Amino acid sequence: MLILGIDPGTAIVGYGLVQVAASGRLEAPAWGCIRTPAGEKTDRRLALIYQRLQDLIKENRPDIMAIEELFFNKNSRTALAVGQARGVALLAAAHAGLAVAEYTPLEVKQTVTGFGRAPKDQVQRMVQTQLKLAARPEPDDVADALAVAICHASFAPWRRREAEAGVLQS
Amino acid sequence: MLILGIDPGTAIVGYGLVQVAASGRLEAPAWGCIRTPAGEKTDRRLALIYQRLQDLIKENRPDIMAIEELFFNKNSRTALAVGQARGVALLAAAHAGLAVAEYTPLEVKQTVTGFGRAPKDQVQRMVQTQLKLAARPEPDDVADALAVAICHASFAPWRRREAEAGVLQS
Numbered sequence: 001m002l003i004l005g006i007d008p009g010t011a012i013v014g015y016g017l018v019q020v021a022a023s024g025r026l027e028a029p030a031w032g033c034i035r036t037p038a039g040e041k042t043d044r045r046l047a048l049i050y051q052r053l054q055d056l057i058k059e060n061r062p063d064i065m066a067i068e069e070l071f072f073n074k075n076s077r078t079a080l081a082v083g084q085a086r087g088v089a090l091l092a093a094a095h096a097g098l099a100v101a102e103y104t105p106l107e108v109k110q111t112v113t114g115f116g117r118a119p120k121d122q123v124q125r126m127v128q129t130q131l132k133l134a135a136r137p138e139p140d141d142v143a144d145a146l147a148v149a150i151c152h153a154s155f156a157p158w159r160r161r162e163a164e165a166g167v168l169q170s
Numbered sequence: 171m172l173i174l175g176i177d178p179g180t181a182i183v184g185y186g187l188v189q190v191a192a193s194g195r196l197e198a199p200a201w202g203c204i205r206t207p208a209g210e211k212t213d214r215r216l217a218l219i220y221q222r223l224q225d226l227i228k229e230n231r232p233d234i235m236a237i238e239e240l241f242f243n244k245n246s247r248t249a250l251a252v253g254q255a256r257g258v259a260l261l262a263a264a265h266a267g268l269a270v271a272e273y274t275p276l277e278v279k280q281t282v283t284g285f286g287r288a289p290k291d292q293v294q295r296m297v298q299t300q301l302k303l304a305a306r307p308e309p310d311d312v313a314d315a316l317a318v319a320i321c322h323a324s325f326a327p328w329r330r331r332e333a334e335a336g337v338l339q340s
Binding site for chain 2: 095100
């Protein structure tokens, strides 16, 4: 299973591909970020994000997109800016026929670090360790994208079982 | 000039087309809203909004999309949900090569009602009067979409003059 983790923002979108082997071992074949020019109008920046995400999906053919759910701890200006980019990411997934799995920030941190309120640098270190990366994933947005993909990797077997048992339609 | 006003949301997107005659007289050839099924996943709802907006743009060929700017008076859950739909609306504009004009809620209310903090029903009444509609535009989302289009109609001559003078690149 190949998971595309996304951490959305208008200025920068982090992405991380996480491959789950049959053994359960995790690997990250690719990660990085999409940056948009600060001077550009918002609609052009969003169009750039959409285009790059479509390219990423076409080139890598992931099985699912993993993304953080709504969060409420930031101010409304941040939430709106994140929301715009998140909407475009979800649209890119829908247009590519890619399923989307959503996790709360708490679930992501809990899964990756064992602690739901872990600081940024601990998430980066644990992502590096779990994926055996040579260096810490930078910037934060990339680490967060890989983290939500790792989160899905650990939840996916349970979600599948629940879906088979008819408990969860996801 | 034909202006497409948009009031975005994930559950409901209001839209309103406002035609500005050479005499400056305003008319609304069409208005309405796009509703998305509450039980549907967010990515599907956003894809539906995108599709309907693309159809609207193709069928009516507006000259510009008018939309409210970021607002900060609501909570972050609302801002994120609005942000997602707003991102998709801006993307539809970018993909159709349609320019986007943004106005603050204050500018919209000031232009339409003469009072920047006018209540919802006053906006509805003034939109009805200015566009000579047989009934009040309902729901709020439609009135707000028509209002931002009216706002652009009154700002557009100034923006053009500024652009010609090289003051504003928009």
